Amino acid sequence: MAENKDETVVEVNSDTKTISENESLKTEIESKENAAAQDRAKDGEDVLGNAGDADTVTEEPVKPKKKKKKKKELKKKKKLPPKVIVTENLGVRFRIQEQKVDNLKEYFVRLIKRKLNYKDFWALREVNLKIRKGDRVGILGLNGAGKSTLLKCIAGVLKPTEGTVTVKGNIVPLLELGAGFDKDYTGAENIYFYGSMLGYSRSFIKERFKDIVDFSELGNFINVPVKNYSSGMKARLGFSIATVVEPEILILDEVLSVGDAKFRKKSSKRLEKMMKKGVTVLFVSHSSDQVLANCNKAIILDHGRVIASGKAEKICAKYEEMLQ
């Protein structure tokens, strides 16, 4: 049942896309990318000889005409959700020194010798994304493709070298859970500390303190310094704090494997609940299966460029093909 529902949602999305293309709401680049992605997907299906999928592809050009009226009606009822994340021509350049100079002595020696050589390296280039409220976007790519850099830009911790990122709504990053903890602080103190780091007020955390402790299942361990925690306990506490409020944008960097099986179930339940409520999700993964299970849209990054974007199924198929 749930799967069927998902599919319909995806279809609505993809069709609204074509409408918006007609209305030239989208930038040229993105639509080009979509077209390119579709072409590539088509090619891939031809190679694979998957008859069922090929059918849907050939049907597509006909479909929009039939459905256009329907969609317009739909659109009257329901406006397109607002864009929450927009990146325009985003680029990040890293200067890589051939030898890392991180002390004054080296720096001056090299300055005198005129040996301060840099190598430029673009971790991201010309990334144009428009993510609407409620989209669950999977970001696929090999190691070093620029996935984490993209997330860092969106989270606001890394300033892009060129281009702009506009984000509306509060972001909760779930990256390396528990990395912000102070190891000498007890779990309870860390709840306040980490919570304030995410921008929550003290009284706000106080209200939800019990919820956090209950969800993390730490019990009496909450009054033990975090340095004595196991990594699973740390991750559980981190997850509980970060998800105690429903954020508008959630960034997941391969953290769905938190804690033991029991907690994993609980945490994915909580995430699913959030997704149903229309939280925008950015989900980074190597595995297309996970993206398929959690996302309705996806992009593939390769060497810092978006090489494909669109519906999750198509992109995942393409990604699988890329890996071959």
Next chain:
Amino acid sequence: MKIFIQNLKKFRFLFWELVKKDIKLKYRSSILGVFWTLLEPLLTMIVLTLVFSNLLGKGDDNFPVYILCGRLLYGFFSNGTKVALKSVRKHGSMIGKVYVPKYMYPLSAVISNYIMFIISLLVLAGVMIFEKVKLTWYIFQAFIPMIIILIMTMGVGLVLSTYSVFFRDLEYLWTVACMLIMYTCAIFYKVENLKNPGNEWIFKCNPLYSLIVLFRDAVFGRSFENDMYHLWFSLIFSVVVFMLGVFVFWRKQDKFILYV
């Protein structure tokens, strides 16, 4: 600017959490706890008095109180700047993950040291009573050097925390620099008693010495009249170094993430 104020509002709780964390963790595993804040300057004062009171000629001022004034101000300055220097790198893992206004780290480090400095002033009060130093209304003048030293320490802390991200050895250089500053602060001797009067310009270049002079004036019940140079010099120096610190930090803060 608008964003700056918005962020300040949103993250003011974080600021106090950081301050609290510094103070709490400093003495967590010690039995005496915060009392070390009081005990440490008291012990150094006793040692310095024992060693130097006979070596160097005594002046009009009570020697233990004289030492303690210099020692407390210098202690705050050196601890505050050293902690601020390390603060950005210490929180490096967070800088790469969650957006937080980065100036919070050095400034909260300075503030937490300032609070401990204020607590340690109790020792000064105790010693003043014990040594029967006469209290006058001039004691309220002490607020002026105390405010100036806070501005100065923040400014120097901001500069140091910025550059220590790029140059790791700054930490060791600063320790040496602090030593130089300490010996030119006249903590345990009197400038008037120096053998070579030609070297007095050294003390005119040290803003921390100026602040100590002002503080001692207040404690021993003298007005600032004779030390107007020290007042203006330290005030101007502090404001300039603070603005420099803000500027440097603001210019470089986006690069921190690439180096921490």
